[in-house]
Amino acid sequence: MSRIAQIAIICNMPFGLANADWTQGQRIMMKKFTDPWGRGMIPFVSPRAVKHAIRQALRERGYSIDPFQLRNVQGNIRSLDTGDPQTYVDNDLFGFMAAEEKGKQARRRQGPVAIGYLSSLKPLPDISTDLGLRSPRSPDQPPMITETEVATFPAKLRAAVYDYVGVWEGTEGEVRKGEKFIDDKERRRRIHDLLDILLTPSYVLPRRSASLVVPEYIVGMVCLSSAGIRPIYQYLSMDDRGSVDAQLLTRLKNISIGWGEIFMIEYIVSPPNTFPAVSSREAVERITNFLLGE
Numbered sequence: 001m002s003r004i005a006q007i008a009i010i011c012n013m014p015f016g017l018a019n020a021d022w023t024q025g026q027r028i029m030m031k032k033f034t035d036p037w038g039r040g041m042i043p044f045v046s047p048r049a050v051k052h053a054i055r056q057a058l059r060e061r062g063y064s065i066d067p068f069q070l071r072n073v074q075g076n077i078r079s080l081d082t083g084d085p086q087t088y089v090d091n092d093l094f095g096f097m098a099a100e101e102k103g104k105q106a107r108r109r110q111g112p113v114a115i116g117y118l119s120s121l122k123p124l125p126d127i128s129t130d131l132g133l134r135s136p137r138s139p140d141q142p143p144m145i146t147e148t149e150v151a152t153f154p155a156k157l158r159a160a161v162y163d164y165v166g167v168w169e170g171t172e173g174e175v176r177k178g179e180k181f182i183d184d185k186e187r188r189r190r191i192h193d194l195l196d197i198l199l200t201p202s203y204v205l206p207r208r209s210a211s212l213v214v215p216e217y218i219v220g221m222v223c224l225s226s227a228g229i230r231p232i233y234q235y236l237s238m239d240d241r242g243s244v245d246a247q248l249l250t251r252l253k254n255i256s257i258g259w260g261e262i263f264m265i266e267y268i269v270s271p272p273n274t275f276p277a278v279s280s281r282e283a284v285e286r287i288t289n290f291l292l293g294e
Helices: 047-060 089-093 184-199 246-255 280-291
Strands: 004-016 020-024 027-030 032-034 041-045 069-073 076-080 095-098 107-110 113-115 118-120 128-134 144-162 216-225 261-266
Touching: 004 118, 004 184, 004 280, 041 144, 047 089, 047 113, 047 184, 089 095, 089 184, 144 184, 144 280, 184 280, 216 280, 261 280
Parallel strands: 027 144
Antiparallel strands: 004 144, 004 216, 020 027, 032 041, 041 118, 069 076, 095 107, 113 144, 118 144, 128 144, 216 261
16 A cells, blocks of 8 residues: 655744635635634635645746646647656646547546645634725726735645655556656655645745735644555644644544554644654655655
8 A cells, every 4th residue: 555644734824815716896805615603704725726836836946847738629729738747747746637639538647745725724703805906997097996805814734645756657648557757866856845845834825916925834743654544634723722732632642543653843833742743854854755665
């Protein structure tokens, strides 16, 4: 069975537009959903936005990112995945869907890196707006007033990284499942840089023109397992005093015997001593070595 590293991180989202949704009139809405108990709205950042931010950070480190291909599909020009995980690191890490011709089975890859929603830990009873002015459509018109929804909130990011970075899954075309398409040195580099970007953090969420949003990490938790996904994410949270919920971690320790290795990542808050704590730099090294079987 494949090795998997599950990562849960609690962070503070700085004041600003975390992730834009549609526009209602002159107001740019923030992505959010209704709390199931009716206590307010829960803002979130979509997995696609987080992956986009990580792609940009990988590009800044010298990696080639899929530029996409323009192809004629039934008379329409469309932008499609290139489907080359050897050349483009995002095709390897996040997967792709490359439809070559109509009626022909598409080449596809389920990426070894899974990112969940970066969502608020608690509902917000109210979301503020930032007023601004948009340039007039013509010189004889006054500037248009705009509204942008902004907020700050504690949030949780969920991620999982499987061990087949740089390895064919078997669905990418005429390839053999389990064979490596890059050498171990490049596999280590890709895994290490991905984790360094994710765990530092060193990525900027989209909408930078509206506000600079870099998540401010508070505490993290990692589970290294060779027996599939484990339900760890719900056990990392903050209590009403703004401290890591020690009771939830104690419950996790009582039920997680045989699950694999679990440890905390210490950022600006010292976690309870339920599980051992390491720095983000040490976490990057330990996860990388585990996924490579070293």
